[in-house]
Amino acid sequence: MASELGRRRKSMVAVGRYSDSVSANWIENATRLVATAKASLPFAGVHWSDAVWDVSASYRHRTRAYKASRPALRLLFTQHRETPRVAALPMTEPFGGIVKALVCLRHQQRGQSSTSHMVFIRAARYVFHELAAADLALPDLRSDHLDLAAARLFAREMATSSYKVVGHMEEFADALDRNGLCRVRLDWRCRHKVRPRSMIQGSTEGFRNGESTSDRLPTEEVxxxxxxxxxxxxxxxxxxxxxxxxxxxxxxxxxxxxxxxxxxxxxxxxxxxxxxxxxxxxxxxxxxxxxxxxxxxxxxxxxxxxxxxxxxxxxxxxxxxxxxxxxxxxxxxVRETGVLLSDIALDEELDSQSIQAILGLQSHSVPLFLASRKIPYETVNRRTRVKRDAFVAGITPDHWxxxxxxxxxxxxxxxxxxxxxxxxxxxxxxxxxxxxxxxxxxxxxxxxxxxxxxxxxxxxxxxxxxxxxxxxxxxxRTHGLRHFLNHLLDEGGAPDLVQTKWFGRKHAADTKAYQHLTYAQRSAQVAEEVMGGRMQGKLVEEMKALPAERMRTFLAARIHAIHDVGPGMCIHDFQLSPCERHLQCTASCEDFLWISGDEERCEELKRQAAVVHLSLRTASETGRNTHARSDWHRHLKHRYAQLMRQLAALGLGEKDLRPYLDEGERHGKANQG
Known part of the structure; x- marks a missing residue:
């Protein structure tokens, strides 16, 4: 059973375990898990027994997606709230301790955000509810209990949030399996988990009459x-x-x-x-x-x-x-002096009129202003009086x-x-x-x-x-402005790599979510580029052999899909058939096109050409030693010739590959050493 417990299955976040040795005794496994988590608590300043953990200090150093106005970050190890504005009850032990330990484990291994941890806890709440309703403990959990928890989740939350939470519920079940915390292996996946259409990029239902209707893209009217x-x-x-x-x-x-x-x-x-x-x-x-x-x-x-x-x-x-x-x-x-109102000489004691004049308050209710800031004051002859030091200390929290x-x-x-x-x-x-x-x-x-x-x-x-x-x-929405400008650049024909770099994204694939052109619009755009002489490739050579009146018809018949593949683009329609030259785009593929003189892709072209050059040298040496004709060698020659043709259009040759070749040779020697 221990070997079976060690078997991994894909989940949205792979939570591991503290110890490689997982026994068949789930009680022993749970005790060891909680004890280890307590000993290596990754959140500073929290107390294990508390149902609410303030983890703000652990995230203070993080600047990714930082918000100056973000409130205190808390993890709530509680049950579902039954009554609005009434604090929820904590999860009972040992279930609550297990959830805390798993949150500590996922934070140490992956460093997820506090929001991600709270979604994980939210998923665990649904499981806790089903076990409590059946009067069972965590080791008695079965797949049917998880099915009931998922059903309750789908009935209670919106489609987009329930999709996210049920994914974390699967992660929770995987973590229980991986740490041997149940009597039987759960191996659970939700059968009713379906990605909402609003989360599917490129969904055909998002287009009507050739125009995008995505709610992410604002209209020109806005x-x-x-x-x-x-x-x-x-x-x-x-x-x-x-x-x-x-x-x-x-x-x-x-x-x-x-x-x-x-x-x-x-x-x-x-x-x-x-x-x-x-x-x-x-x-x-x-x-x-x-x-x-x-x-x-x-x-x-x-x-x-x-x-x-x-x-x-x-x-x-x-x-x-x-x-x-x-x-x-x-x-x-305030930065220089450390106090507010440092440029004003304040009396030892202030009255309501002076406070109103100093602060420029529009309201005449100075006592209400002071009381809301817990500033002690007294009323003498119907005048509010307050000590200067107490006043300055009370208004200090108003400043950021x-x-x-x-x-x-x-x-x-x-x-x-x-x-x-x-x-x-x-x-x-x-x-x-x-x-x-x-x-x-x-x-x-x-x-x-x-x-x-x-x-x-x-x-x-x-x-x-x-x-x-x-x-x-x-x-x-504020993010719609980013979508709109990206859409304009995409309509104007800006390459994907240019869009990715200018908008400050890490991966070119992320740019796809901001492109709202239909397949027909994008295909027509590329066809115009070909007709304008700004593209190269075998398709262009075939088109040039046709009469002028048939060129557009030929392009309309050939170009149905566009895929960015780094050095250029692929026009193969994968809905009709798989590609025989998959991942061999630059090896003289008939469906491969590239932009003439595309300087934005220059460095990537040089890098790929250098890699192929080194591979070609290795393949040639291997071929001489074995006296065998290598298909791999032929493939590399075709690919190298293709890349050099693209570099030649930029006025570059083999001498420009030297920095990349030298770096590759250094890495090769280091690996041999």
């Missing part, structure tokens, strides 16, 4: 509305006027439309993000919060602005710098003291260095006074409410009466 709001929202309003909040947020939105930055990247721009390159073009400096090699180091990148947007982005940044200068000065003074991006000197970003900084409550749409003595960063929640609204707060489109063609208020 983008024009944003431009209209940029023009009509008044400039230079006072900080206590709600119009100033709208102006700041529409400026940030305009930057996102023109640059395609993620909302977190736009909100963490430095005060002076623009620079001029040697050729006169403008670059935007930003902190790349995703697609990095690790979750800790801050990677500052420079993105060249699109030439059509350079002047607009410069104007927007200049205006935003001026609109947020006052809040930035407040942050700078944490970094906008954590990191060392020159790497992180403090509040006074940020472009998107405002006074406290300046963006609040209620009755709160703008507190000009304290500053805070603009958050993604501010942006979301501005563009989409919420139950108690109308969106900017509603407030300014900007309606769609159907008479309904427009709505857009």
């Amino acid at each position: 983008i024009r509305a944003i431009g209209h709001l940029y023009q009509i929202i008044p400039r230079a309003a006072s900080s206590d006027d709600l119009v100033s909040a709208d102006r700041i947020l529409i400026l940030i939105t305009t930057i996102m439309v023109c640059t395609g930055l993620r909302v977190g990247e736009a909100l963490t721009l430095p005060e002076r993000p623009l620079s001029v390159a040697e050729d006169g073009s403008r670059n935007l400096r930003y902190a790349r919060l995703k697609g990095r090699l690790d979750d800790v180091a801050v990677e500052w990148c420079c993105k060249p602005l699109l030439s059509a947007t350079e002047e607009l982005v410069q104007d927007v940044v200049d205006e935003l710098q001026a609109a947020t200068a006052g809040a930035r000065r407040v942050a700078q003074r 003291t944490a970094p906008v991006i954590p990191g060392g000197a020159g790497k992180g970003l403090d509040l006074h260095e940020s472009l998107c900084v405002v006074y406290r409550n300046q963006l609040h749409r209620g009755t709160r006074s703008t507190l000009t003595y304290a500053a805070q960063p603009v958050t993604d929640q501010n942006m979301g409410e501005f563009l989409s609204g919420r139950a108690t707060c109308a969106s900017v489109f509603e407030r300014y009466g900007v309606l769609g063609a159907d008479g309904q208020p427009l709505r857009i």
Whole structure:
């Protein structure tokens, strides 16, 4: 049984085990698992017996997808909440201890986010509920209990969230198997787990009449509305006027439309993000919060602005710098002195009138202001009086003291260095006074409410009466702006690698999620490139042999699918038949096309050509030793010739491969040694 318990099965996250020796005794396995987790607790400052763990300290160093406004990060090892606003009961032992140990294990092995851990715990809650309903302990768990837990999950949650949670439920079952915690092996997968259509990229139901209807891609109507709001929202309003909040947020939105930055990247721009390159073009400096090699180091990148947007982005940044200068000065003074109101000489004792004058409060209810901050005061002759030290200490939490991006000197970003900084409550749409003595960063929640609204707060489109063609208020998600700009570049024919690099993505495959052209539109786009003489390949040679009036018909018949394969693109339609030359695209394949003089792919072409050159040399030596004609040798020759033809179009030859060849030879000698 121990060998069977050690057998691995694929799951969304492979949680291992602390010990390689898993016995047939599930009680012993559970005891060892919990004891080991307690001894090597990966979360600082938490107590094992607590049902709620505050793990904020363990994630403070992480900058990936960092949000300045994120609340305390907590893991809730509790049951489902039965009554709203009433704390849920903790999971009973030993089930709760097992879940805690597995969370510790997955954190040590994979370092998942606190959100991922909470989804894992949520999945375990459904299992706990079914076992409690059947009055069973964890070792008695069976596959049918997991089926019931999954059914309850699907009935309770939305399709997208239930799909994610049931995947973690499968992970939980795998972890129980791998650590030998049940009497029998579960080997469980949910039979009703189906990816929701909204999560399927390229679903044919997302297209109607040749146009994309994806909800990720905003319409041009929405983008024009944003431009209209940029023009009509008044400039230079006072900080206590709600119009100033709208102006700041529409400026940030305009930057996102023109640059395609993620909302977190736009909100963490430095005060002076623009620079001029040697050729006169403008670059935007930003902190790349995703697609990095690790979750800790801050990677500052420079993105060249699109030439059509350079002047607009410069104007927007200049205006935003001026609109947020006052809040930035407040942050700078606090940074230098460590206290608020350091530029004002405060009396030893303050009364309500002086407090109102100093803070610029619009409300006359100074006692309510003090009570909400737990500042002790007394009333003398119907006047509120408060000690200076207590007053300053009480208002200190109003100011944002944490970094906008954590990191060392020159790497992180403090509040006074940020472009998107405002006074406290300046963006609040209620009755709160703008507190000009304290500053805070603009958050993604501010942006979301501005563009989409919420139950108690109308969106900017509603407030300014900007309606769609159907008479309904427009709505857009912040990430939709990134989708829109990527779609424009894709329509304009920008190669996938260019899109990937410019938008700061780690993998070219991720770009597919942002491309909303239909297969017919993309095929027609490539056909136009071929007709315009910007493509090379065997297909182009075949087309040139035909009469001019038949060329378009020939291309329409041949090009039905487009696949980016690195050095070029493949037009084989895999829905009709598998490809006999799969993974051999650059070996004179008839379905392989490439862009003439594509400098963006130059380095990748040189690298591949160098690899093939070294492989060809090895194959030649092997062929001479065995006196055998090698099919592999012929394949490499065809592929090398193809790559060199593409490099020749760029004016390059074998001498340009030398750096890659030298590196390959060094690695080869190191491996032999």
